[in-house]
Amino acid sequence: MSAGSSEDKPNLRSIASLAGVSHMTVSRVLNDHPNIRPETREKVLRVVEELNYQRNSAARALATRKSRRIGVIVDRPVEIGPDSTLRSVEHAAREAGYSVSSVAASPDDDGVRPREAVAYLTAHGIDALCVIAPRASSVDVLRELTEGLPTLIVKADDDANFLTASVDQRLGATLAVQHLMDLGHREIAHVAGPLDWLDARARERGWHAHLKKAGLHIPPAFVGDWSADSGYEFAVAFDELPPFTAIFAANDQMALGILHGFRDRGIRVPEDVSVVGFDDLPVSRHFLPTLTTVRQDFHALGALAVEILVAALEGGSTERRSRIAPELIVRESTAGPRSM
Amino acid sequence: MSAGSSEDKPNLRSIASLAGVSHMTVSRVLNDHPNIRPETREKVLRVVEELNYQRNSAARALATRKSRRIGVIVDRPVEIGPDSTLRSVEHAAREAGYSVSSVAASPDDDGVRPREAVAYLTAHGIDALCVIAPRASSVDVLRELTEGLPTLIVKADDDANFLTASVDQRLGATLAVQHLMDLGHREIAHVAGPLDWLDARARERGWHAHLKKAGLHIPPAFVGDWSADSGYEFAVAFDELPPFTAIFAANDQMALGILHGFRDRGIRVPEDVSVVGFDDLPVSRHFLPTLTTVRQDFHALGALAVEILVAALEGGSTERRSRIAPELIVRESTAGPRSM
DNA sequence: CGCCGTGACGTTACCGGGAACATAGCCTGC
DNA sequence: GCAGGCTATGTTCCCGGTAACGTCACGGCG
Structure with a gap:
């Protein structure tokens, strides 16, 4: 909206100069330090708001020597549905030298809210995004949120905005x-x-x-x-x-x-x-x-998704989409109809 | 093993001085640049090995403007067992302003290999570790690997080395x-x-x-x-x-x-x-x-684990362990014995 | 014989934050 | 009326890497 102002992402200094203060004042406002005049705080927050500024988590981690990240080791996860796709995304990403941050819907809420999820992920710094088990409404929202962020959505239809991979x-x-x-x-x-x-x-x-x-x-x-x-x-x-x-x-x-x-x-x-x-x-x-x-084959799906994403990130993106064939498994729950 | 050498974590410069080169040479060796003499490369790698040096991912991310991290959004994950504990750990961590990196066993291998898992996680920078569904053998290995890293293990017995939380x-x-x-x-x-x-x-x-x-x-x-x-x-x-x-x-x-x-x-x-x-x-x-x-209540368990970990990270660790009571759910599969 | 290209490094300047210390205005007390 | 202590803010340096460019020795070549 604002007339072509910033070329690059805003940082502490850029909002500092716009707010007419030093970068440390901005830092202090953002960290809720005491001893900031309310009017200064507001002035800073207004600029932060306007530029939609997000702190660079890497710089923060470097300066504070704290990553604000918790590592989790899960032994023997249960392999079910989208969860196992996530598992194999993590696995494949690790193999490719990437790490994964995920946001999953919790049982309480009615699904992931894409806006919040993307905000959270980008705040913590990601190079690419992968969306598993998406709703049509989420995809629409993502379209505008992922500008410039390589994004793969696990879905069947091709899409001009996204990379895709799916089981057919x-x-x-x-x-x-x-x-x-x-x-x-x-x-x-x-x-x-x-x-x-x-x-x-x-x-x-x-x-x-x-x-x-x-x-x-x-x-x-x-x-x-x-x-x-x-x-x-x-x-x-x-x-x-x-x-x-x-x-x-x-x-x-x-x-x-x-x-x-x-x-x-x-x-x-x-x-x-x-x-x-x-x-x-x-x-x-x-x-x-x-x-x-x-x-x-959820496992293959996750691996495929990462392969496509990494190719897009590192090489000249070769394939933009790919599909995996499912397989019918016949057991006891089907037989000829009763009228036969 | 090595007689008390380094006070802090080694960094590029410390390796460089030990190897008698500039820090850029070390960086180049680590990044597989061409134009490094084989003997120089070996000299550097020897020191790297000896100090067990790991690159600081935050500094790297800051300098390269790449995080090597992929964000994943999973809608409607299936809530089963340890997986749902992980879900709620992620959820609770997010609420507390933390992010999560996880390593899960894949269906192929015979469980997480704790040594590799910890190496991977620390390489990507974590402040704390949470271990879900652990094996006794893993716990033993972790004991030596997590020196100085606040670690919570989801297990019932108290442990002098670790924080714990569990369902009883x-x-x-x-x-x-x-x-x-x-x-x-x-x-x-x-x-x-x-x-x-x-x-x-x-x-x-x-x-x-x-x-x-x-x-x-x-x-x-x-x-x-x-x-x-x-x-x-x-x-x-x-x-x-x-x-x-x-x-x-x-x-x-x-x-x-x-x-x-x-x-x-x-x-x-x-x-x-x-x-x-x-x-x-x-x-x-x-x-x-x-x-x-x-x-x-896997959900409560995950939330509890994060609560304890965050308390340990930020405040004076109040509680070191906590236990949640399970509940019997009676359905059709139990009845009086046949001989009655 | 001097010029220039190239291999193998070293130097310096950043990346975007935060800690530590410095500073300037204002109030308080004696 | 001025020392001393806040408050609110600015300066400088540092975190640990990497990019860009500088340097130096060496060798081929006109």
């Missing part, structure tokens, strides 16, 4: 639906994730498109929230046999909830209804019945 | 065993995690001690590897009804594998055998049967 979600959905069709199912429902999530959307579209191509009836998708609880809720909504013979669930957790809900309703899987999940969690092969699902 | 594992085991005893069980088996893991050991000891206190028979514990697969293997080892009426599994994943294995063997849960898990994963309430388990 539509293909995964197609594999699941095709498997059910091969078994003879013609009424195939879908329990989707929240459709603001790109992965949820891609899986829903894959399901929809493949049914359409086969000329089958397309029921409305039920939209869950990724949790097993939401799968359970879906399943217990049917007193009698439901109006379909198979379900494609957008992830394994919801599929598990469905198995549970159906059992509570006396609906048998796979005799009455077949269920397919998505992800192939390490535990899914032990669900009862064991779960037919679409395996994603 | 023995109490958790006691709750599980007591619950089974209350139901009338007198033959209570245990499927343990690898006993090098402190948590596994604490749970095994809790089980053992509580059986002993009640004067019950103490069968040898079966040692799994935390995975559902290992629980399955345990369960399918019995053709007939097993020689116990209840099992306390050291985590929910192994419990799930046990449920699966018993179903494959035609052993009913809870009619033939009761099963109790540990952790209360979000999915455990949807296992079939739904799993009775011991809930750990």
Whole structure:
């Protein structure tokens, strides 16, 4: 907004001169030192605000000999979904001589708030950004926030603003639906994730498109929230046999909830209804019945993301996107339809 | 080992003077510049080696204007076990104005190698260290590696060298065993995690001690590897009804594998055998049967760990350790013994 | 034989903050 | 009326690296 003022990032000195004080005064204001006149403080803070100044954490760390960073060692993390992608991003980054700072959604809030997350990360100094399991709304916000910051988003669609890498979600959905069709199912429902999530959307579209191509009836998708609880809720909504013979669930957790809900309703899987999940969690092969699902190679995905990012950072960015093929894993939860 | 040489950490200049060159030459050697005579390079590297010199990443970042750090945003991570502790450590650290660098075991290797992990973390500059889900052997190695680095280990026993925080594992085991005893069980088996893991050991000891206190028979514990697969293997080892009426599994994943294995063997849960898990994963309430388990508040644990660490870093370390109480969650997988 | 290019370093000036010390105005007390 | 002590601010130097440029010896060449 402000007419082309600063070429480079502002620093202590530049705001000091704009505020008409010395850089130490600015430093003191920022560090909440006492003995600063309120009016001076305000004057400084106004300039800080206006230039959107952020302290350089490296310089600070150098001067104070404190990094304000805590190292964490986690032995035997559980490898599930986006978490395992993060794990392998960290691993691959470490191999490439990079370190990783991550911001994850906590169970309390309703997802990461991209604005805060980016602010936090850039404040601590990053050369590149990687976004895992994004929502469409987040991507829109990121578009403006990541100006000049090499950014990779784990999503399938190409994007002029971002690097991308992904497992082919539509293909995964197609594999699941095709498997059910091969078994003879013609009424195939879908329990989707929240459709603001790109992965949820891609899986829903894959399901929809493949049914359409086969000329089958397309029921409305039920939209869950990724949790097993939401799968359970879906399943217990049917007193009698439901109006379909198979379900494609957008992830394994919801599929598990469905198995549970159906059992509570006396609906048998796979005799009455077949269920397919998505992800192939390490535990899914032990669900009862064991779960037919679409395996994603999260590990390869994380490694690929880092490879692309590092290439963009260091070399002439060769590839801007890449896609990994998922794989159908057939287990007990799917069989021919009851009417056969 | 080397007789008290350096007071402070070595830096480029100190190496340079010891090697009889200028600091720029050292810098060039370290950065693999051409135009360095092999003998000079070796001379420098020898000193670097001897002083165990590590570049200061903050200074480097300041000079190069590159942090070699990748920011990652993960939306909707799965909240399971140690992973969720890490999540809340990150969250709490962020709130306290700290950032986090983590090293996690990857599925390929056999756990984090503490020496490499600490080297990596210190190379990137950390003020403190937090170790989650540690093995006894790791703790021993860390003892010598973390000299002068405030370190918190998530473990129950007090330790003169480290800060500690934990969920009370023995109490958790006691709750599980007591619950089974209350139901009338007198033959209570245990499927343990690898006993090098402190948590596994604490749970095994809790089980053992509580059986002993009640004067019950103490069968040898079966040692799994935390995975559902290992629980399955345990369960399918019995053709007939097993020689116990209840099992306390050291985590929910192994419990799930046990449920699966018993179903494959035609052993009913809870009619033939009761099963109790540990952790209360979000999915455990949807296992079939739904799993009775011991809930750990991983979130509180992570927050507590950071609180203690930050207190140690900033204030006069008030508390050096703290313990959180677990909670028994009763579901379908436990009932009175078959002989009743 | 003097010129110039190049290899192998050394010197100096930064990067962007903060600690320590210096300074200038003002109030207080004797 | 002035020493002494605050308060609010400025100066200088330093943190530990790296970039840019300077220096010096050596060797080929016209």
